[in-house]
Amino acid sequence: MVGPADSVTKLPHPRQDFISDQQVRWCPGCGDYAILATMQRTLAKFSIPKEKYVFISGIGCSSRFPYYMNTYGFHTIHGRAPTIATGLRCVNPDLSIWVVTGDGDGLSIGGNHLIHCMRRNVNINILLVNNRIYGLTKGQYSPTSTMGKVTKSTPEGSIDYPINALCIAIASEATFIARTLDNVPSHMAYVLERAAQHKGVSFVEIYQNCIIFNDKEFDPVTGRDSRDERMVYLEHGKPLIFGKKKDKAIRIKRLRPKVFNLADLGPNEELLVHNEQDPEPNHAYLLTQMEYPDLPVPFGVFRDIERPTYDGMMDQQVRDAIKKKGKGDLKELIYGRETWTVQ
Amino acid sequence: MDRKSTFETEAEERVRKSKALVSAITVRFAGDSGDGIQLAGDQFADTTAVMGNDFATLPDFPAEIRAPVGTLPGVSSFQIQFSDSIIFSPGDLADVLIAMNPAALKVNLAQVKKKGLIVVNGSVFNEPNLKKAGWKTNPLEDATLRDFQILNVPLSALTQTALKDQPLKLSEVERCKNFFALGMVFWLYSRSRDHTVEWIKKKFAKRPEIVNANLRALEAGYNYADMTEVMPVQYEVKQAALEPGTYRKITGNEATAIGFITGARLANKTMFYGSYPITPASNILHDLARHKNYNVKTFQAEDEIAACGAAIGASFGGELGVTATSGPGLCLKAESVNLAVMAELPLVVIDVQRAGPSTGMPTKTEQADLLQVMFGRNGESPIAVVAPKTPSDCFQMALEAVRIALKYMTPVVFLSEGNIANAAEPWKLPELDRLPKIEVNHPSAGKGPFLPYARHPETLARPWEVPGTRGLEHRIGGLAKADLTGNVSYDPENNQRMVEFRARKIARIANDIPEATIDGPESGRLLILGWGGTYGVIYEAVRNLKREGITVSHVHLNYLNPFPKNLEKILGQFEHVLIPELNMGQLLFLIRARYPKVNASGLNKVQGQPFQTKEIEEKIKSIW
Structure with a gap:
């Protein structure tokens, strides 16, 4: 497993600095507690002062997140957090901006904004807390719910084919794409740190357990008894090896990933080696297609590439215009090209 | 033409022409949306501006970028009124219509004054074009246009003749006909060509052959009007007495x-x-x-x-x-x-x-x-x-x-x-x-805890704190806010208080905006209350009626929420308030709700077109 990149013993800030005075009101046992605590611990590791952080959310359980961070925060409207974050980022290059959204907020009502924010490569971090259910509205299926899911609004089972959040990110050409989970805090901390360090849009899907309406949804993959065989941690430059005894690997056969026992493979047979810096999206896309129950589910950084940021280019165009034409002169603007005088 | 004040004739060497001085003219250009109508109109307006008239324009174009050529939905038009006095409306009906094809004539005929001049591009009044425009017979050959002066000019053919030695494709030549027509109208209204000549040179600088062709078409149109007998009278509109200044x-x-x-x-x-x-x-x-x-x-x-x-x-x-x-x-x-x-x-x-x-x-x-x-x-x-x-x-x-x-x-x-x-x-x-500076204050950290919803005592505005400012970290959002702290609150009393704060904050803007002013007597039988873009036609209607001895007052609102503080008092001084609007009575609804004692009625139009001055005048007369 990949450990956190953290070797710092004394943190620049006490974690308490990031805890607001508001009472946390998620259900006891909600996976969001772990995400909040990990976020607070992670930010404490950076030397950035807390007033430079802004958490922006939409609507849903996870969107209460900003209230509990003692930073700047804006709890906005359903699905629209990426738009507000985009505007803020475009006028302020110094902030560390985090959007916290959920599977309903981000992929249903706000799907359009999520796509466009990612394709533009706005320099913000987006956490998509995925519990495959609508929690705040008390238990309807979400766009990531599995087919056949029985919920209050689907008593005969869901007939909606689920959306794969990371596929959307790849299709939108996000420059940083990762997946982590709420019950391995060290891995989450590692992924959050990597997301924070990436310049450009960072998209992180977090598997999160909704204890009330969708309990144990991810257990077949991330539960203590299953995770060794059904999760694979991605490490850049290394083959995808998993299994309790680290005895299984992935190979590509006819463009599809397949599981092999290492013992059955000869020394010259090529394993699937992770390359998070591949400029082409194909490799990362292929990883997003590794789904339960056929294949182990990948966790970690799928993609981390560089591309100019939208906000950076916007700033540059303003600077270039000023350089070329000079700082705008009001008289020139108001008078325009042609005037006449009445005596 | 209207408001003709003097009439003078002068001998011309070539053709005997007369020159008439008029006060205001309305010209309407119409053609296919690809005919360069808006461009010709803009050029005419630019020249009119430089020549010191007051003017107002009304561009009217289809949503389709290029509707099928020659059809009714593809017709684009541009109307301009220019005057030697202050005006704000583009004129009701046109003194002159330039119709580039049968469809343009059909769509715009109702917008021309009786006895007005219609210049048609006779080159394209053929069977297929007439059919596309829905003319059963050729209007140039029957009694359809008997109320108008018709000038049948083969614009396309004349443009082709003028450009016959130019290295252009026929389609490019055809596109120059708007400048031929513009040249004619420039002559008709004694306009200088200088501005448009310069504009053409700049606009098409990269294509000298297009510059030449357009200049030649402009010149040919001007000379055609000047040298032939088609336009016996040339008109002139003197400079308007605009306030001194740069425009x-x-x-x-x-x-x-x-x-x-x-x-x-x-x-x-x-x-x-x-x-x-x-x-x-x-x-x-x-x-x-x-x-x-x-x-x-x-x-x-x-x-x-x-x-x-x-x-x-x-x-x-x-x-x-x-x-x-x-x-x-x-x-x-x-x-x-x-x-x-x-x-x-x-x-x-x-x-x-x-x-x-x-x-x-x-x-x-x-x-x-x-x-x-x-x-x-x-x-x-x-x-x-x-x-x-x-x-x-x-x-x-x-x-x-x-x-x-x-x-x-x-x-x-x-x-x-x-x-x-x-x-x-x-x-x-x-x-x-x-221009007054707009003062903005962003707070910085003070001694106590930061209160994002502590209000300014006068404006009731909350502070505008900026993320990144040390010590002011806080959370805002769409959930109901506790007074002062801005924390989430479901407290019933607090919610009532916050709703009332926000309403009072907007209401207090009334202390900070100009009072409404009255054009006309401060009390009387009838007040015309308008808002937004109806200003020009109401202004002109009120002025025209005054000349006829009907004196009404006019208040025009720039501020719709909140209303100016003195509005209620003003409305109370009139027996009747008429509210012309391009809707079914929305300001009327607000006025009746806010000031139920006011005797108000509406004049409403929802045709996608602005009011004409005469529509306002007629309504005023009907309740006078």
Whole structure:
């Protein structure tokens, strides 16, 4: 497993600095507690002062997140957090901006904004807390719910084919794409740190357990008894090896990933080696297609590439215009090209 | 022609021509949307501006970029009234119509005065074109046009002859005919060609053959009118007695863009403009995108919602967030605007109204979004509303929208109209050093805890704290806010208090805006109460009636929420209040609700077209 990149013993800030005075009101046992605590611990590791952080959310359980961070925060409207974050980022290059959204907020009502924010490569971090259910509205299926899911609004089972959040990110050409989970805090901390360090849009899907309406949804993959065989941690430059005894690997056969026992493979047979810096999206896309129950589910950084940021280019165009034409002169603007005088 | 004051003749060497001095003229150009009608109209307006007349224009074009050639939906027109006195309307009916094809004649015939002059491009009045335009017989050959003076000029053929030795394709030659027609109209109204000549040279500088062809077409048209007998009379309109000063020609959308850039500068803010392309607001975005060196950031969003959300994000970040749209887009922005109401952030929403409901008639004008901007959001959600009354007034009202938004920490709707957006008029340029600075204070950390909803005692505005400021970390959002701390609150008393605070904050803006002024007596039988783009026609109707001995008063509102403080008092001084609006009675609804004792009635029109002066005059006479 990949450990956190953290070797710092004394943190620049006490974690308490990031805890607001508001009472946390998620259900006891909600996976969001772990995400909040990990976020607070992670930010404490950076030397950035807390007033430079802004958490922006939409609507849903996870969107209460900003209230509990003692930073700047804006709890906005359903699905629209990426738009507000985009505007803020475009006028302020110094902030560390985090959007916290959920599977309903981000992929249903706000799907359009999520796509466009990612394709533009706005320099913000987006956490998509995925519990495959609508929690705040008390238990309807979400766009990531599995087919056949029985919920209050689907008593005969869901007939909606689920959306794969990371596929959307790849299709939108996000420059940083990762997946982590709420019950391995060290891995989450590692992924959050990597997301924070990436310049450009960072998209992180977090598997999160909704204890009330969708309990144990991810257990077949991330539960203590299953995770060794059904999760694979991605490490850049290394083959995808998993299994309790680290005895299984992935190979590509006819463009599809397949599981092999290492013992059955000869020394010259090529394993699937992770390359998070591949400029082409194909490799990362292929990883997003590794789904339960056929294949182990990948966790970690799928993609981390560089591309100019939208906000950076916007700033540059303003600077270039000023350089070329000079700082705008009001008289020139108001008078325009042609005037006449009445005596 | 109307208002002919003197008539003089002079001997000409070639053809005997006379010259008539007139007070005001209305010209209408019409043709296919690909015929360069708007271009010819703009050139005529530019020249008219430089020659010192007052003028107002009415461009009217289809939503289709290139509707099938020669069909009725493809007809584009441009009307201009120019005068030797102050005017604000583009004129009711045209003295002259230039119809480039049978479809243009058909669509525009009703817009020409009886006995008016119609110049038709006879070259294209053939069987197929007549059929496309729905003429059963050729109107040039029957009695259809007996009420008009018809001048049948083979514009296409004459242009081809004039350009026969030019190295151009036939289709390129055909495109020069608008300059031939423009040349004729220039002669007819004694206009100088200099401005257009310079413009052609600059515009087509990269294609000298096009420069030559257009110049030659312009010249040929001018000479044709001058040398032949087709136009026996030449007219002249003297300079208008405009107030002394420096002027430019301006459209409403241009003045809007300039106004918001200036407002941002006066407030020392970056202007962030989030917009999704929509007619008739798009060219504000185009204008702003060319002015990045004024610290303007334009964001073409994925949709109307994102455009508004991003503008709110910019305001949250301490800069000036502006978003723009037209009616249908405003529906989409409603939820975001309400977030700015709850979070009490400054935001300017430009709504260039167009004919609705739904997609409606995108290129046609209307004033029917007033009640939407007043009430079209969930919950108790008052916001400020301002409306420009003429194209150049967009500048002043843009400054006001910025000032109110920043000072009162509120969304402000800038309610423009398609008719104002595209119409042009002379603008007396403001004295730059007289433009007042817009004061903005961002708080820094004090001794006690920071209270994001502690209000200014006078304006009731909350502080505008900027993320990144040490010691002011706090959370805002769309959930109900506790007084002072801004924390989430479901306390019943608190909610009542906060709703009332927000309403009082908007109401107090009335202390900070100019009082309404009356054009005419301060009391009497009839007051005409208008708002927005109906200013010009009401102004002219009231002036015309005064000449006939009917004296009525006129109040025009630039501020629709809140109303000017003295409005109730003014309305109380009149026996009757007439409210002409391009809707079914929306201001009337507000006035009746607010001032039930006022005896008000409406004059309403929803045809996608502005009022004509005579419609207002007739209505006034009917209740006089």
